Amino acid sequence: xxxxxxxxxxxxxxxxxxxxxxxxxxxxxxxxxxxxxxxxxxxxxxxxxxxxxxxxxxxxxxxxxxxxxxxxxxxxxxxxxxxxxxxxxxxxxxxxxxxxxxxxxxxxxxxxxxxxxxxxxxxxxxxxxxxxxxxxxxxxxxxxxxxxxxxxxxxxxxxxxxxxxxxxxxxxxxxxxxxxxxxxxxxxxxxxxxxxxxxxxxxxxxxxxxxxxxxxxxxxxxxxxxxxxxxxxxxxxxxxxxxxxxxxxxxxxxxxxxxxxxxxxxxxxxxxxxxxxxxxxxxxxxxxxxxxxxxxxxxxxxxxxxxxxxxxxxxxxxxxxxxxxxxxxxxxxxxxxxxxxxxxxxxxxxxxxxxxxxxxxxxxxxxxxxxxxxxxxxxxxxxxxxxxxxxxxxxxxxxxxxxxxxxxxxxxxxxxxxxxxxxxxxxxxxxxxxxxxxxxxxxxxxxxxxxxxxxxxxxxxxxxxxxxxxxxxxxxxxxxxxxxxxxxxxxxxxxxxxxxxxxxxxxxxxxxxxxxxxxxxxxxxxxxx
Numbered sequence: 383x384x385x386x387x388x389x390x391x392x393x394x395x396x397x398x399x400x401x402x403x404x405x406x407x408x409x410x411x412x413x414x415x416x417x418x419x420x421x422x423x424x425x426x427x428x429x430x431x432x433x434x435x436x437x438x439x440x441x442x443x444x445x446x447x448x449x450x451x452x453x454x455x456x457x458x459x460x461x462x463x464x465x466x467x468x469x470x471x472x473x474x475x476x477x478x479x480x481x482x483x484x485x486x487x488x489x490x491x492x493x494x495x496x497x498x499x500x501x502x503x504x505x506x507x508x509x510x511x512x513x514x515x516x517x518x519x520x521x522x523x524x525x526x527x528x529x530x531x532x533x534x535x536x537x538x539x540x541x542x543x544x545x546x547x548x549x550x551x552x553x554x555x556x557x558x559x560x561x562x563x564x565x566x567x568x569x570x571x572x573x574x575x576x577x578x579x580x581x582x583x584x585x586x587x588x589x590x591x592x593x594x595x596x597x598x599x600x601x602x603x604x605x606x607x608x609x610x611x612x613x614x615x616x617x618x619x620x621x622x623x624x625x626x627x628x629x630x631x632x633x634x635x636x637x638x639x640x641x642x643x644x645x646x647x648x649x650x651x652x653x654x655x656x657x658x659x660x661x662x663x664x665x666x667x668x669x670x671x672x673x674x675x676x677x678x679x680x681x682x683x684x685x686x687x688x689x690x691x692x693x694x695x696x697x698x699x700x701x702x703x704x705x706x707x708x709x710x711x712x713x714x715x716x717x718x719x720x721x722x723x724x725x726x727x728x729x730x731x732x733x734x735x736x737x738x739x740x741x742x743x744x745x746x747x748x749x750x751x752x753x754x755x756x757x758x759x760x761x762x763x764x765x766x767x768x769x770x771x772x773x774x775x776x777x778x779x780x781x782x783x784x785x786x787x788x789x790x791x792x793x794x795x796x797x798x799x800x801x802x803x804x805x806x807x808x809x810x811x812x813x814x815x816x817x818x819x820x821x822x823x824x825x826x827x828x829x830x831x832x833x834x835x836x837x838x839x840x841x842x843x844x845x846x847x848x849x850x851x852x853x854x855x856x857x858x859x860x861x862x863x864x865x866x867x868x869x870x871x872x873x874x875x876x877x878x879x880x881x882x883x884x885x886x887x888x889x890x891x892x893x894x895x896x897x898x899x900x901x902x903x904x905x906x907x908x909x910x911x
Contacts, residue, residue, distance in 0.1 A: 388633075388645050389609040391480075391585065392418050392626055393427040394659065395444075396456050398613040401622065408440050410662045414614075415444045417658055419451045421651035423626075425478050427454040427611075431470040432463040438470050445474035452476035452518065459483045459508035459521075468515035479516045481508050482552070485537055486525035498533055502540045509544040522550030522587060527558040531566060535573040542576035548583045548609060549574070553598060556591025556621060560601040563588075567605035585609035588624050590616060595624040600632060603643060614652075614659050615667060615674060627652040627673045627705060635699055653706040657836060666838045673705055676853055676864065680711040682718060682756070708855075708862035714762065716751035723747055726762060730886070731772055732893040742769055756866060759886040775888035776802055777828055782877045784816045795819040797827045797877060820873055821880070828884035829899040830891075833857040837879075839872050852876040858883050859890045 395411055398404070406414070411428070418426050426448060431438040445453040453474040455467035459481050471477045483494075483505050490496055496504065505521060512519045521541045526534055538549045551567060558566070567584060576582040586602035586609070588595040599610050616625030630647050633640050656674045659665065669677045679702045689696035694710065702708060712722050723744065728734055735743055746765045750757050766772035781798040793816040797809045811822025821834060839852040852875035853866045863886055867878030 385642050385644065386603075386608060388603060388643050389424045389583070389585075390422075390626065390645055390647060391425040391427055391454065391609055391611045392423045392613060393587075393611055393623065394418070394613040394617065394626075395440075396427040396429050396454075397587075397611075397619065397623060398617040399429070400619050401617045404617070404663060406662065408436065408443065411440045412444055412447060414655070414659060414662070415448055415453075417651065417655045418614075419448050420648065421626075421655055422646040422648045423451050424646060425452040425454050427456060427478075427480060429470075430456040431466040432457060432460075438466055441467075441470035442473070445471045445477075449475050452478045454478035454480050454520075456480045456482065457512075459504050461508075461511055464508060464512045464515070468512070471516065476518075477516045478518045478520065479512050480550070481505070481512060481519065481521040481546075482524050482550075483508070483521070484524035484554075485534060486528040487530070488528065489525050498536070502537055505537065505541050506544045509541050509546045513545040518548075519546050520548035520550055520585065521546045522552045522585075524552050525554045526551045527553045527563065527566065528555065531569055534566075535570060538570060538574045538577065538582075542574060542582040546582065548585050549577065550585040550587050550609075550611065551602065551607070552587040553589055553595075554587075556589035556595065558588070558594070558598050559592075560594065560597050563598045564601040564605040567602045567607050571606040583608045585611055587611035589618065590621040590623060593621070595622070596628050596632070599624040599629060600640075604640075615656050615665065615671070617659075617665065625672070627656060631673060631700055631705065634704065649704055650706040653702070655706075661836055666840070673700070673702075673707070676855075678702075679707065679709075680713050680864075682713045682715045685719070711864060714747070714751070714757040715755065716748075718751070718757075720744060723762075726759075727766065730759065730763065730889040730893070731766065735766075735769070735771055739769055739771060743771075755868065758865065758867070758882045759889070760882045763885055763889055772889070774892040775885070777881045777884050777888070779874065779877045779881050780805065780807075782820070782871070782874045784820055784873050786816075793819040795823040795873070797823040799827055799881070816873075817876070820876060824877060824880045824884075828881065830858060830884050830887035832880070832883055832887065835862065837876065839876060841872070850875040852879045854879040854883060856883050858887045861890075 399406055415426050428441040428444040429437045431441050441455050453471050455470045457463035457467040467479050509519055509521055523537055571577050577584055584607040586599050586607045588598040612626040612629055613623045614626055616622040630649050630652055633643060667675050669675045686697045712725055724734055743765055750761050763772055763776055778800045780800055784793055784795045786793050792812050792814055795811045798807045809823045809827035811819040813819040833856055835855045837854040841850050843849050849868055850872040851868050855864045863883050865879040865882035867875045869875040
């Protein structure tokens with residue numbers, strides 16, 4: 383069995399930041415770079431210094447802060463770009479310059495207006511110049527997968543003879559199919575002398591326009607590429623790039639196929655790194671996004687829940703804890719069965735109802751599941767209370783308002799709620815951010831020490847049927863809990879999700895006889911401000 387170390391170049395801070403709507407502040411770029419270093423990324427492509435002075439400063443600061451990973455600066459094959467790139471990574475412990483020039487006919491003829499020979503000369507001159515400033519020079523062939531293969535070999539042969547140590551096959555438009563991409567990689571490995579001898583490394587950089595970035599990256603590696611260029615969450619131009627966390631998951635889970643390939647990635651850092659990026663940029667991944675989508679480790683179908691309870695591997699091939707994630711979730715919906723409902727009931731109140739009571743609970747649950755997208759902890763606890771099985775604290779939101787003060791210029795949030803049968807009014811929060819003000823009011827109204835890890839919200843529907851959704855992931859009573867809520871008002875939806883986590887906290891605290899907050903100890907009544 384052959385073993386190959388796959389070098390990971392992460393380009394979240396360069397190609398990833400080119401995503402429409404992305405704009406990372408300098409301190410955020412540094413935080414992400416340090417997280418990537420902690421994750422064991424070999425090369426951090428920190429930016430494009432010639433693009434702007436702020437890009438130059440960001441790469442320079444990252445180069446001075448990162449000690450274990452190489453810091454890479456991107457440049458076109460222009461002397462002014464290369465000088466900027468070299469200046470930006472000057473203080474790096476490990477320096478890397480990444481050059482790029484387009485090679486395909488459509489780019490040569492329309493963008494560059496150069497012949498094949500002119501493209502090669504321009505690239506060779508750039509490599510020779512860059513080598514005077516940095517030992518580790520990589521050069522990529524932009525739109526390589528739409529370039530004539532024989533010309534691509536001539537191009538890569540010339541630049542490696544000039545001193546490039548890494549050659550990058552860039553599927554810039556996301557055009558390639560796995561079989562042809564693997565074939566192209568193998569062809570280059572065989573026909574570029576320094577690649578064939580191991581003196582130069584082949585790198586692959588794949589875009590996701592056809593949804594094939596990850597599989598093309600894996601195909602390139604299988605065919606002999608020794609470096610993969612990826613981003614956190616797969617962010618990047620248009621449909622993005624191959625996702626670092628997804629690639630790491632494939633290499634871990636499918637060791638039967640990729641047993642000979644190794645990386646230095648610390649998988650447990652990957653989901654926290656994605657959470658950091660998501661929080662900084664407000665990126666909400668698709669709900670089915672592998673590893674990081676909110677449904678990635680959630681099970682709603684009764685058949686799946688039953689299988690999971692018997693053996694997790696029946697329906698879950700990835701352990702979220704291996705990648706720094708939380709626990710598998712059982713979500714209750716109209717598709718859930720008795721076993722899934724029983725599991726959540728036992729978690730909430732510590733006992734299973736007798737058979738007759740359980741039949742009544744299931745009848746009420748089925749009725750609720752027809753009304754709601756998911757049956758919340760709150761809804762289930764109300765069912766249990768109605769059947770005489772729960773007598774703990776239950777919150778429900780009466781009213782939520784968030785307004786901006788003309789005098790103070792700050793937002794004021796007010797929450798009115800019902801605790802069991804008592805109406806409790808006037809919990810206030812103030813902040814420059816309306817959502818922070820709302821969370822302050824909610825914390826005051828339901829003081830269970832809930833720590834918000836992340837939250838998202840959005841509007842959906844048509845003009846005549848518009849609805850808001852909110853999802854909160856939080857640390858509560860020693861566990862990571864997720865809640866979602868729907869309403870016509872975003873603030874009310876967020877408050878509903880928060881209340882669901884508070885009700886979960888109240889039930890768990892009662893089960894284990896934990897202390898309840900001071901303001902609900904007297905007959906379940908909350909005294910407002």
